[in-house]
Amino acid sequence: MNLKSRVFSLALIFGLISAVFLSLADFSASCDDLRNNVLRLHIIANSDSEKDQNLKLLIRDEILSMSETVFSDSNSLDEAVISAECSCEQIESIANRVIKENGFDYTAKVRVGDSYFETRVYDDFTLPAGTYKSLIVDLGAGKGKNWWCVIFPQVCLPIGNDASLKDSAKDGGAEIAYGAQRYIMRFKAVEIYEEIKNLLK
Numbered sequence: 471m472n473l474k475s476r477v478f479s480l481a482l483i484f485g486l487i488s489a490v491f492l493s494l495a496d497f498s499a500s501c502d503d504l505r506n507n508v509l510r511l512h513i514i515a516n517s518d519s520e521k522d523q524n525l526k527l528l529i530r531d532e533i534l535s536m537s538e539t540v541f542s543d544s545n546s547l548d549e550a551v552i553s554a555e556c557s558c559e560q561i562e563s564i565a566n567r568v569i570k571e572n573g574f575d576y577t578a579k580v581r582v583g584d585s586y587f588e589t590r591v592y593d594d595f596t597l598p599a600g601t602y603k604s605l606i607v608d609l610g611a612g613k614g615k616n617w618w619c620v621i622f623p624q625v626c627l628p629i630g631n632d633a634s635l636k637d638s639a640k641d642g643g644a645e646i647a648y649g650a651q652r653y654i655m656r657f658k659a660v661e662i663y664e665e666i667k668n669l670l671k
Contacts, residue, residue: 501598504635508597509550509622512585512604515614516576522614525572528615529565529607537627549599549601554605555582565607576610578610592619592626595635595648 511533515526540557544550558580565578585604590597597620605621619626623635635648 495641501600504597505600505602507547508602508620508635509518509547509554510585510587510602510604510618511607511621511626512587512616512618513607514609514612514616516574516612518612519614522609525569525574526609526614526617528626529568529578529609532564532568533561533607534627536560537621537624541621541627543623544624547622551582551603554621558582558605561576561607562606565609569609574610579608581606581608587618590618595625621636 513526513530513533516522540553540560541550544553562578562580565580569576569578582604583604584601585600585606586601587597589599604618620635621627625635
């Protein structure tokens, strides 16, 4: 292969690599838009035992049943976060009541903070891996499988039958969430990148 052919081949390879990185950068920006415009409910069971997992679901049902009084007036992520922060004590009291009524001796701790999630599929949309603002309910040791949903927009709440991620995310982010089948490899690439970032923190 002469020098001119080598230079052309290297330029072609570099161009292809650059195109892939630019495409992923654009995809990552849309993922960030989703992450920055969603509030998730994150309930973490004490353990993976059947009893602890069942208790987690009972507490989930109680929290969702009172969601109308907490999140019905939230029209932005900031408002939803404030509502969640103001309700932490109430939600913690409800969780501890359910725990006691079912004969368990541990307690719940509720806070608003950041949670890392792998890529998750929920009904008709997918959320990319990464760190999300969350209403976190830790039950006991918090070592069991978790349950999550989106509480802003109110996608998983009784009050949010018509809610959609399109209500909070930009067009690019919404397209990714609802068209995940077109982005399977990109979701995987983002997940690997986010897992590395999370491990380095």
